[in-house]
């Protein structure tokens with residue numbers, strides 16, 4: 290740019306651009322271009338007549354060229370230095386420098402400088418009015434110029450010659466050279482116009498302006514874009530704030546709804562809790578009611594059963610025998626019924642605690658089979674037990690509840706089958722992690738159950754039909770108890786039956802296997818040897834007069850001495866002061882009850898067997914009674930045979 294401006298003779302602009310350029314060059318390693326920049330700056334400053342600055346610039350160009358060892362520019366630089374010297378009236382130094390150039394041998398590269406030096410010398414001579422010397426220099430310069438073809442230089446020389454002739458008053462030559470000079474000047478101007486001229490410069494300036502405008506426009510657009518962007522950000526922020534506010538509002542609303550719902554739920558929960566408590570109270574009341582009713586029924590029932598038994602023992606007439614048998618049957622039925630009701634009541638009130646004791650399943654089933662063999666023979670049924678030998682004999686469970694299940698099912702099978710076959714099948718399904726899974730089947734070839742009744746037989750009081758009840762008896766509670774007990778044992782009963790062909794009741798049980806092999810004590814066979822209990826002394830603690838009479842009579846009938854006391858306190862005293870072989874202790878007594886009395890007795894007498902007589906209620910059970918120090922329990926109303934068996938067990 291600086292060079293272009295220089296070429297266009299726009300020296301001020303040239304100085305500006307070259308200074309800028311030098312400023313940038315300073316940051317780089319020195320190059321010939323750096324030297325040139327100073328050189329052209331010097332030239333431009335010379336043209337602007339700023340010779341002091343020009344001198345500095347040209348010197349700088351000389352130093353850089355020297356450091357870069359550039360030889361070509363040497364003449365040009367010393368030429369310019371000489372020109373500056375001439376302009377600043379250092380004529381002597383200028384002359385020396387010009388002459389140094391002039392005397393150099395002519396070569397194609399130094400034609401311009403040599404011509405220029407000659408021209409400059411001519412000017413010095415012209416100034417000194419040594420016109421001929423001046424003309425001499427100018428002509429020599431013109432000769433060399435003819436070889437380098439620098440038209441500007443030629444034009445300057447022609448003008449200088451014309452001026453010298455003018456001084457010498459040679460008007461003709463002066464005119465002729467001036468004309469040549471002017472012609473040349475004109476042709477230079479024309480050719481310059483063809484190349485780069487003032488118009489180009491203006492166009493360039495215009496272009497610069499346009500560029501500046503474009504930059505301004507761009508900046509404006511960027512500014513606009515920034516503004517748009519910040520506007521967009523603003524909109525987005527507003528939208529975001531709105532959404533957040535809405536969200537907060539929704540949360541607040543939601544929270545309110547939640548609070549309300551929670552309150553509602555709490556209220557409903559409270560209502561439900563109250564309803565549950567009421568239901569529980571009602572259920573408890575029902576259970577208590579059933580327990581009390583059955584307990585209260587047991588006492589008179591004991592009297593009915595006991596007296597019937599006593600009457601039957603007293604050799605009644607044939608006609609009376611029939612009535613007494615019916616009475617015994619009814620009494621027994623009622624006893625069984627009450628026992629079943631009590632059992633269901635206990636299961637429903639969660640009062641049954643399953644025992645976890647070692648037992649031998651094979652023995653249990655065999656015992657049941659033996660105890661029911663009489664029923665089987667009566668109905669002329671083949672009765673078999675098919676027991677899988679793989680089943681471990683040391684299982685853990687509740688043998689009493691299992692017996693109850695089997696008794697009910699086998700009893701039914703034997704009851705509803707005549708001249709057929711009843712089989713109990715026990716099969717080991719798996720034995721893993723000390724758990725034996727066993728499948729049980731009670732099969733019969735009896736009357737069967739109609740398909741539509743299959744589901745309902747497990748419901749309370751559901752008997753196949755009224756005829757069945759009349760013909761076969763039963764309470765309609767047995768299967769209900771079985772189902773409920775199996776549920777307690779995490780099992781389920783299934784039934785398959787075809788009318789006239791037979792029925793099969795089946796269920797699986799998972800029973801734990803005891804780690805130690807069970808020691809199977811051969812149970813002492815209790816024989817019904819009444820001779821062994823003859824003459825023994827028994828204390829009966831009982832407040833009910835009828836029961837006192839029945840028990841006393843039943844004992845005396847077997848030649849047992851019997852003393853009766855009707856309250857606990859006196860009983861304790863009597864045991865303290867007398868020697869009894871056995872005490873029969875009623876549980877429900879006026880004053881201190883049988884359990885407390887037993888506890889007191891055990892403080893001074895641990896040997897005398899005490900047997901509880903109880904019409905077992907909801908909150909009484911064998912374990913509870915034994916925990917007070919009783920030796921065994923006999924449930925009222927007692928079956929005479931069981932009663933005598935119990936006495937034999939403790940007295941013999």
Ligand code: ADP
Nearest residue numbers: 701702705737746752753763764765766767768
């Ligand atoms: P029940 O005391 O009447 O035997 P269950 O609850 O034990 O009461 O039985 C209910 C009813 O199911 C019986 O009345 C009978 O109709 C039917 N049932 C039960 N077991 C058998 C069976 N093995 N064969 C035929 N019917 C049976």
